[in-house]
Amino acid sequence: MKKTNKTKTSKKWVEIVPYGIIGGMIPSxxxxxxxxxxxxERFAVWFSExxxxxxxxxxxxxxxxxxxxQKILSSAGITPKYCxxxxxxxxxxxxxxxxxxxxxxxxxxADEVVSFCMVNQCRFFCSPDFxxxxxxxxxxxxxxxxxxxxxxxxxxx
Numbered sequence: 001m002k003k004t005n006k007t008k009t010s011k012k013w014v015e016i017v018p019y020g021i022i023g024g025m026i027p028s029x030x031x032x033x034x035x036x037x038x039x040x041e042r043f044a045v046w047f048s049e050x051x052x053x054x055x056x057x058x059x060x061x062x063x064x065x066x067x068x069x070q071k072i073l074s075s076a077g078i079t080p081k082y083c084x085x086x087x088x089x090x091x092x093x094x095x096x097x098x099x100x101x102x103x104x105x106x107x108x109x110a111d112e113v114v115s116f117c118m119v120n121q122c123r124f125f126c127s128p129d130f131x132x133x134x135x136x137x138x139x140x141x142x143x144x145x146x147x148x149x150x151x152x153x154x155x156x157x
Contacts, residue, residue, distance in 0.1 A: 013084065013125040018118055021052045032114060034124065041131040045085075045093050047111050054115040066119050077101045083117040085110065085126035097122070 019033040019042065030052035035042040047055075054065050064070075073079060078101035086107070087094045093110035097117065117124070 012127050014128055014130075016085075016124045016126055018055070018114075018124070021047070021056060034126075036131075043126075043131050045110050045114065046091075047114070051111060051115045055118055058115065058119050066116055069116070070120065073101075076103075078103045080117060080120045080122050083114070083122045083124045085124070085130055 015037050016034045017037065019035040022031045022033065022044075030047045030049060031044045032047050032052065032055065033042055033044050058065055078099050080097050081100050082098040084096045084098070085093055086096050094107055095110045095113060095117075096105050096107050097113065098105045
């Protein structure tokens with residue numbers, strides 16, 4: 001894995017926030033929308049239906065979805081703090097999660113961990129060119145037959 005210098009404090013990172021979810025049809029997929037803090041630029045991340053439902057339930061009902069995992073991490077003095085969108089591979093976004101405590105940063109597919117990061121109130125970041133790479137971006141093979149255009153999003157805080 002290639003090391004980047006000062007991931008947390010580098011000026012090249014733009015803080016982004018979860019904006020909304022455009023639902024798919026079960027058992028298909030949904031799209032999580034992110035926007036920069038100014039709301040001027042947006043991009044989408046393909047999600048499984050389960051991940052999008054977790055994000056919506058957490059936002060609307062404040063359910064303790066990952067409570068057991070949070071308790072285990074907390075007992076070890078570890079909490080997820082930052083989630084950086086770092087690259088795209090084969091139509092899937094890769095994030096790096098930074099933790100408080102003695103756990104080294106780890107990379108994951110975004111569609112598998114963003115709802116966990118939201119539950120843990122992580123701050124999200126991406127590089128400015130990340131928005132450009134997502135315009136008309138490639139759809140992952142597992143979501144190819146899904147039409148989400150024209151659906152209204154469920155807005156998140």
